[in-house]
Amino acid sequence: MSATIVVAGATGNLGGRIARALVARGASVRAIVRRGAAPDKLERLQKLGVSIASVDFGSPSQVTSACSGASCVLSALQGLRDVIVDTQAALLEGAVKAEVPRFIPSDYSIDFTQIPPGQNRNLDLRRDFHRLLDGRPVSATTIFCGAFAELLTGQAPLILFKWRRVLYWGDADQRMDFTTVGDTAVFTASAALDPSTPRFLRIAGDQLSARELAALAGEVTGEKFRMFRAGGLGMLGAIIALARTVAPAKRDVFPAWQGMQYMRNMFDGRAKLAPLDNDRYPGISWTTARDVLSARQASAAH
Numbered sequence: 260m261s262a263t264i265v266v267a268g269a270t271g272n273l274g275g276r277i278a279r280a281l282v283a284r285g286a287s288v289r290a291i292v293r294r295g296a297a298p299d300k301l302e303r304l305q306k307l308g309v310s311i312a313s314v315d316f317g318s319p320s321q322v323t324s325a326c327s328g329a330s331c332v333l334s335a336l337q338g339l340r341d342v343i344v345d346t347q348a349a350l351l352e353g354a355v356k357a358e359v360p361r362f363i364p365s366d367y368s369i370d371f372t373q374i375p376p377g378q379n380r381n382l383d384l385r386r387d388f389h390r391l392l393d394g395r396p397v398s399a400t401t402i403f404c405g406a407f408a409e410l411l412t413g414q415a416p417l418i419l420f421k422w423r424r425v426l427y428w429g430d431a432d433q434r435m436d437f438t439t440v441g442d443t444a445v446f447t448a449s450a451a452l453d454p455s456t457p458r459f460l461r462i463a464g465d466q467l468s469a470r471e472l473a474a475l476a477g478e479v480t481g482e483k484f485r486m487f488r489a490g491g492l493g494m495l496g497a498i499i500a501l502a503r504t505v506a507p508a509k510r511d512v513f514p515a516w517q518g519m520q521y522m523r524n525m526f527d528g529r530a531k532l533a534p535l536d537n538d539r540y541p542g543i544s545w546t547t548a549r550d551v552l553s554a555r556q557a558s559a560a561h
């Protein structure tokens with residue numbers, strides 16, 4: 260009989276890809292979704308062969324029943340305290356009551372085990388949830404993947420293609436970790452089906468410094484990319500504090516200052532992933548930063 264994996268957040272970007280990767284690996288996948296989830300997203304999951312358990316996360320009996328029979332409950336939920344702490348706590352209690360042996364929380368981030376509390380609001384929420392998780396009778400595994408590599412050609416204020424600059428704070432030679440959403444999903448699916456995972460798994464499709472990113476962007480585009488040092492980490496901290504005061508954005512998962520908090524953590528070096536578990540599962544071919552930048556270049560040419 261195939262293993263049953265319960266996935267929370269399967270209607271989202273990463274969770275949907277994890278569900279797909281689990282189905283491809285022969286798992287029986289049950290998406291636990293909130294009442295009122297978009298019907299088209301549920302239909303897409305059902306077409307993949309995923310079964311749907313629609314629950315009120317405020318009802319312990321409904322969550323427990325949705326978790327029953329699973330070998331792992333996996334979360335790819337996204338949100339603020341009400342989701343990352345409260346909804347995940349409801350999911351955790353359901354998993355424990357249903358005697359599910361394993362739980363994967365919605366982390367998929369830079370390594371925050373060495374980052375002091377108070378430096379990154381979104382990661383502090385995950386740390387708060389870990390305190391609940393680590394006190395319950397379930398074997399927990401966090402996947403750390405650095406930044407999603409797609410952010411290099413999207414929202415991350417690092418490679419400024421228009422100005423042919425790479426912006427950095429502090430040390431131009433500090434390496435940072437990047438993994439695509441797809442590679443993170445495939446690895447996470449393998450980890451969900453692996454009964455002997457440790458508390459933390461660390462993966463990176465690529466590891467580059469700002470200086471290496473500038474050289475790479477130059478090679479891929481054929482144009483020269485210069486370095487632009489915006490300031491030191493102390494100055495970045497002061498800008499974050501000011502931005503939080505001016506625009507607290509308490510309900511926004513990614514206000515501008517939140518992005519700056521991730522930048523500070525990445526340039527600070529303590530979020531660096533090591534050693535890597537990339538080789539733990541065979542058959543994963545890791546997408547590099549060059550692949551991501553080349554795909555952007557190819558689509559710009561069309």
Ligand SMILES: NC(=O)c1ccc[n+]([C@@H]2O[C@H](COP(=O)([O-])OP(=O)(O)OC[C@H]3O[C@@H](n4cnc5c(N)ncnc54)[C@H](OP(=O)(O)O)[C@@H]3O)[C@@H](O)[C@H]2O)c1
Pocket residue numbers: 267268269270271272273274292293295296297300316335336337338341342346365366367368369404405406407410
């Ligand atoms: N490392 C990185 O650079 C990076 C970047 C982005 C994300 N991530 C991480 O990846 C994980 C998933 O993020 P994502 O971008 O895939 O998220 P997403 O696409 O926004 O999906 C969020 C999921 O959470 C569900 N959800 C939100 N609030 C809920 C609630 N109150 N009750 C029940 N379900 C709720 C959504 O369900 P509905 O469809 O019902 O709304 C959806 O399935 C998060 O841990 C996030 O921090 C990492």
